[in-house]
Amino acid sequence: MYNYKELIVWQKSMVLVEKVYTLTASFPPEEKFGFTSQIRRCAVSIPSNIAEGTGRKSKKAFRSFLEISNGSMNELKT
Template sequence: MAERATFTFFQLDVWRKSVQYAALIYEITAKFPKHEMYGIVSQLRRASVSISSNIAEGNSRNSKTEFCRFIEIAYGSLMETVSQLCISLEQNWIDQPTFDNCTVKAEEIARMLSGLRRSLKNK
């Protein structure tokens, strides 16, 4: 992705990791039962897309307080995906290694979001 001065969120590692996480969720949910297309598949996809979207939107705001609020929303969306992955594991729609891979990535993003929020509050 080419960087432009207008899109400064491109420079954020946490945004890039969140985009990759959403792509992973899309890949995984493509294998879910068709009857779940408008259920958990839709929920998981929307929640995963919400993470990077809120980082980008928050980054465009004019205040650190507002950016922090959008980071909190992104964090909540991330936790939503983890909860839905737990349900998916229980339903045998994903296997344990897939779940573990996703949660490792989610933990990394969670740490990055927390660190970004902390750094904004300390500025």
């Protein structure tokens, strides 16, 4: 349906992932498997769901993956 790499939202979310990894690298070592891991997983989930949604055969399915991506964004904000 779409080439996800051409979507500005995907491109910006990849920049966000890079920034999250850079920021969390300075977190205390005892947070590596807790807080740091959770933040990184929800950040990576954003572009991942956008990319997965583009591979679906309908706009309805794509929208569903965008909603999941938006949920991950809200999780990251929290």
